[in-house]
Amino acid sequence: MNRILLTVENLSKHYTLRKGLLSPKNVIKAVDHISFEVYEGETLGLIGESGCGKTTTGELILRLNRSDTGKICFLGQDITVIQEKEMRELRKDMQIIFQQSQETLDPKATIGELIAAPLRLHAIVSKNEIAGEVVRLLNLVGLRSKDQYKHTYQLSGGQKQRVGIARAIASRPRFVVCDEPVSALDISVQGQILNLLMDLKKELGLTYLFISHDLKVVQHICDRIAVMYRGQIVEMGETMELIDNPKHGYTKKLFQDIV
Ligand SMILES: Nc1ncnc2c1ncn2[C@@H]1O[C@H](COP(=O)(O)OP(=O)(O)O)[C@@H](O)[C@H]1O
Ligand SMILES: [Mg+2]
Incomplete structure (x- = not known):
């Protein structure tokens, strides 16, 4: 097994919503005490239904959003505690591809x-x-x-x-979070972009955290898969093993359609 590039430990992000002064607090556990590792050179899939906390996880890892609890160790540094100056330096190595790239592109x-x-x-x-x-x-x-x-x-x-x-x-990163990078594209184009991502990974020696709600997409490109449900990682393992022998009820349900 390759060495660990990223370790996420006990990571949480909760949002408190209150419609009016007197209305009860509504706590959304977007990310709820999750832990996992990403190995150098792998594609780790993070899958789950819409709203389960995938994007929040990706944003926390890149410190585009701040966590409530937990550690995120990248290349041996806990990025939840380092100064902004050091973080700027690290951002070269940690990048993100968004679902709707056009929204981040100045017209x-x-x-x-x-x-x-x-x-x-x-x-x-x-x-x-x-x-x-x-x-x-x-x-x-x-x-x-x-x-x-x-x-x-x-x-x-x-x-x-x-x-x-x-x-x-x-910026010649080592690690890229791909947040549903093909979900907004026509089916005919999805395969081309996935192939491009896989070619670049090989050519540039990248490591991916590949976020998707679409199992058909991740099953072909991910070495391992983490299944997220309501803010938590309920199951994690090698892709084929997980598909052949899902243990958690939610994973079984998720995989019913594709097997
Ligand atoms: N800034 C925010 N304020 C309040 N709730 C949020 C915020 N960002 C995300 N959420 C909520 O957190 C949950 C997880 O969201 P998200 O990470 O975007 O899920 P996913 O990417 O899996 O669809 C959702 O219920 C979402 O509504
Ligand atoms: Mg999302």
């Missing part, structure tokens, strides 16, 4: 500018190398060099997701 910017932004932010290459690096990244994600002059509205859904992927890998 006024060209594709070239969008991909150059993380290169500048993290000073990945020198100023005079940025243009070349943008072209290299475009080609790496299956876009053409001349696409750099386009705007997002001129791209298809799949092409926009390729831009989102290029931005995520621009």
